[in-house]
Amino acid sequence: MSLTPLLDGPDLREGAEPAARHLARLGPSLLSGPELIDALDQSDLRGRGGAGFPVGRKWRSVAGRQGPRALIANGAEGEPLSFKDRLLMQARPHLVLDGAVLAAGAVGAEQIVLYIGREHSAAADAMLHALAERPATERARIRISRAPVAYVSGEETAAVQFVNRGVALPMSVPPRPFEAGVGGRPTLVQNVESLAAAALIARRGGAWYRSSGTLLVTVTGAVARPGVVETPLGTPVAEVVERAGGHPGSVQALLLGGYFGGWVAADEAWDLPLHPERLRGTGHALGCGVVAPLPADRCGVAETARIVSYLAGQSAGQCGPCVFGLGAIAETLRRIAVGRSRPDDLARLDRWSAELPGRGACRHPDGGAGLVRSALGVFADDFAHHLARRGCAAARPLTAGVA
Ligand SMILES: Cc1cc2nc3c(=O)[nH]c(=O)nc-3n(C[C@H](O)[C@H](O)[C@H](O)COP(=O)(O)O)c2cc1C
Numbered sequence: 001m002s003l004t005p006l007l008d009g010p011d012l013r014e015g016a017e018p019a020a021r022h023l024a025r026l027g028p029s030l031l032s033g034p035e036l037i038d039a040l041d042q043s044d045l046r047g048r049g050g051a052g053f054p055v056g057r058k059w060r061s062v063a064g065r066q067g068p069r070a071l072i073a074n075g076a077e078g079e080p081l082s083f084k085d086r087l088l089m090q091a092r093p094h095l096v097l098d099g100a101v102l103a104a105g106a107v108g109a110e111q112i113v114l115y116i117g118r119e120h121s122a123a124a125d126a127m128l129h130a131l132a133e134r135p136a137t138e139r140a141r142i143r144i145s146r147a148p149v150a151y152v153s154g155e156e157t158a159a160v161q162f163v164n165r166g167v168a169l170p171m172s173v174p175p176r177p178f179e180a181g182v183g184g185r186p187t188l189v190q191n192v193e194s195l196a197a198a199a200l201i202a203r204r205g206g207a208w209y210r211s212s213g214t215l216l217v218t219v220t221g222a223v224a225r226p227g228v229v230e231t232p233l234g235t236p237v238a239e240v241v242e243r244a245g246g247h248p249g250s251v252q253a254l255l256l257g258g259y260f261g262g263w264v265a266a267d268e269a270w271d272l273p274l275h276p277e278r279l280r281g282t283g284h285a286l287g288c289g290v291v292a293p294l295p296a297d298r299c300g301v302a303e304t305a306r307i308v309s310y311l312a313g314q315s316a317g318q319c320g321p322c323v324f325g326l327g328a329i330a331e332t333l334r335r336i337a338v339g340r341s342r343p344d345d346l347a348r349l350d351r352w353s354a355e356l357p358g359r360g361a362c363r364h365p366d367g368g369a370g371l372v373r374s375a376l377g378v379f380a381d382d383f384a385h386h387l388a389r390r391g392c393a394a395a396r397p398l399t400a401g402v403a
């Protein structure tokens with residue numbers, strides 16, 4: 001059996017796999033409905049959009065509701081470091097569609113929305129083309145919606161709002177999408193990689209996935225061949241970096257999980273297992289599966305300041321703690337990075353990043369705060385250098401606008 005079941009098949013450069021080839025290669029789904037949900041529980045498949053919630057439990061929460069229901073297949077992929085969702089949709093659109101149709105069947109959803117980032121045109125074209133190959137009864141229930149280009153567009157309540165009102169802004173919860181989402185219907189929002197994995201479980205079973213399941217990892221940053229690697233769950237970080245051609249120079253830290261994840265010192269990172277639960281047990285998170293080494297000659301403070309400034313700029317502007325909290329953290333980080341820190345800046349960062357999580361309507365501020373907390377530990381020496389009111393070459397582009 002293939003070691004790369006998600007991306008197995010024709011060479012990725014050949015583009016989207018046609019329906020007939022997909023079916024001939026993988027065969028029909030053997031499990032559906034409640035049996036498939038049981039298999040998902042057994043598989044321990046976790047969501048691949050970032051939060052890592054158990055997929056079987058999520059399907060059950062929608063399946064148990066009354067009345068018409070809906071499904072959003074989340075392919076917004078707004079995370080700037082992630083490429084895996086668009087690659088999957090581009091190369092294996094029928095696997096994603098199989099997952100969406102099976103999920104809709106299992107949770108009782110009549111309507112399926114493929115929510116694809118507006119910037120991911122090749123992925124949307126592949127999905128559209130694949131849809132045309134599906135039976136008319138399926139096509140009638142499925143539509144494509146193009147997510148606006150913004151970090152928060154892929155947040156689940158923002159996706160629901162966009163489908164309902166054309167505005168991709170997160171809403172405060174409750175109600176959560178599984179209670180009232182698309183058109184007020186209980187709605188399952190599931191990442192496209194999670195759906196593709198469910199489509200494989202429908203063919204091979206939960207026990208197979210538990211022992212032989214894989215995940216897509218975007219390996220980027222200081223590696224020879226940035227790209228998407230499919231690898232068995234639990235693969236050590238060092239191995240996926242090697243599969244991306246290795247890192248040309250010395251590495252001081254790695255960003256794990258994307259902008260929503262955290263920094264890990266290189267010494268600790270290499271042996272960490274890329275497995276949602278085992279990684280969580282080490283105090284780190286898989287997030288959306290990004291692994292990005294930072295070279296030794298780059299400044300961790302400047303890099304963190306750059307990312308948090310980006311995240312602050314991507315706030316949906318609806319909640320005070322997010323707008324002002326992330327903004328203040330970004331401003332303080334920039335000040336420190338360019339060597340113009342003020343007394344107590346470090347204490348402020350420490351306090352604010354501890355207080356911010358959970359204070360917004362969505363988890364956007366939590367991601368930025370977590371990143372800062374990891375930076376304070378991993379880049380303690382860089383912080384000490386900058387707090388002595390010294391800048392560095394890497395921080396120069398951040399100087400504009402710093403008082
Ligand atoms: C700010 C923000 C942005 C998000 N962007 C995405 C995204 O682009 N794609 C995605 O699948 N999930 C994204 N999520 C997670 C979704 O809210 C949701 O948890 C996910 O789509 C559920 O699918 P999963 O359980 O299969 O991961 C984001 C969450 C937050 C807080």
Ligand code: SF4
Pocket residue numbers: 152169170171314315316317318319320322323359360361362363364365
């Ligand atoms: S926490 Fe931030 S991103 Fe989320 S809804 Fe509030 S302002 Fe928007």
